[in-house]
Amino acid sequence: MKIELSWPEPVLWPNNKAHDMAKARARKVAKHEAYYAAKQALDGQPFAQSSDAVISVKITGHRPRRVRKIDTDNLQAALKAALDGIALALEIDDSHFRPVTGWGQDMPPRGRVVVEVGE
Numbered sequence: 018m019k020i021e022l023s024w025p026e027p028v029l030w031p032n033n034k035a036h037d038m039a040k041a042r043a044r045k046v047a048k049h050e051a052y053y054a055a056k057q058a059l060d061g062q063p064f065a066q067s068s069d070a071v072i073s074v075k076i077t078g079h080r081p082r083r084v085r086k087i088d089t090d091n092l093q094a095a096l097k098a099a100l101d102g103i104a105l106a107l108e109i110d111d112s113h114f115r116p117v118t119g120w121g122q123d124m125p126p127r128g129r130v131v132v133e134v135g136e
Contacts, residue, residue: 018064018135020054020103022047024081024128025095032091044098051102055134064107064135072109074100074116074134081128089118096130103134 026043028035078092093116104111114134121131 018055018058018133020051020058020132020134022051022054022096022099022130022132024079024084024130025092025099029095029098030091031094047096047098048102048105051099051132052106055103055106059106064109070113071115072113072135074114074132076116076118077121077131077133078118079121079124079129079131082123082126084128089120092130093118096132099130099132103132107134 025047027033028039028043029047033040076093076096078087078089080087100111100114100116104114
C-alpha cells in the first residue's frame, strides 16, 4: 500500500526548539493527514497482515528545493506522528513497523513523503 504525505512541518523535526503547544498542534495535523491518507489507500478493504507480524515500511523523502541536508533518521523522527496515524488507520500496533528511510527526487517547491506499507 502506497501513501503520499506532505513534507513534515519544521516544528516536527527533532532539533527544532518550538514551543510544546506548537509541536502538539503539528503532530495532531500530521497524524490526521496520515490517518485519512491510509484510509483512502485501503479503499474500504481490511489490511491483510497478521496483527503480530513484522511489517516493512519504506519511507521515501522527496525534499523541497529549499532543504539541502537532512539525515534519514531525522526524517523518520519527524514522521513519528504520521506513522502513528497510519497504524491507527490499519488497526495495528506501530511497534510492528520496521521502517527503512531513503531519498527520492527533490520536489520543488513543497516536497512530499511516500510511505509504502507491507511487502
